[in-house]
Amino acid sequence: MASSSSLYSNSPCAACKFLRRKCMPDCIFAPYFPPEEPQKFANVHKIFGASNVSKLLNEVQPHQREDAVNSLAYEAEARIKDPVYGCVGAISVLQRQVITLQKELDSTNADLIRYNEILPNHGGSSSPPPPPTFYYPSPWNNDDPLGDAYHTGGGGNI
Numbered sequence: 001m002a003s004s005s006s007l008y009s010n011s012p013c014a015a016c017k018f019l020r021r022k023c024m025p026d027c028i029f030a031p032y033f034p035p036e037e038p039q040k041f042a043n044v045h046k047i048f049g050a051s052n053v054s055k056l057l058n059e060v061q062p063h064q065r066e067d068a069v070n071s072l073a074y075e076a077e078a079r080i081k082d083p084v085y086g087c088v089g090a091i092s093v094l095q096r097q098v099i100t101l102q103k104e105l106d107s108t109n110a111d112l113i114r115y116n117e118i119l120p121n122h123g124g125s126s127s128p129p130p131p132p133t134f135y136y137p138s139p140w141n142n143d144d145p146l147g148d149a150y151h152t153g154g155g156g157n158i
């Protein structure tokens, strides 16, 4: 019966279809859970529960709801894949990568400074070696064994 969408002006959103209820024109889920993405709502409902999602969406400003739903969908999918750590698992892996790469970058920058010091033609005080400009600022990385000796380079956008 549901195959004949011409009976309805709009096909029900994924949430209402999942919950088997009528999708009203003011349905809070409809803009964010289109019928062609049924798994998105199924995941979010399984992890957070439809009523909690509805409450949360009502508490959030309309222009923030899409981001909120995307965040919930990401978290729900991660939690289903990894019931223990959820998206924290992915965040931890990425944080460890950032720390590892930061250390690699630190040691490479330290090498660059050493090479600049032993170059034979560096004598002119008017031409100091250029500061490394590849510093990658990390909000998480407090482990900075080399201090801020070369943080003055700046301008290292990506």
Ligand SMILES: [Zn+2]
Binding pocket: 012, 013, 014, 015, 016, 017, 022, 023, 024, 027, 028, 029, 030
């Ligand atoms: Zn709906």
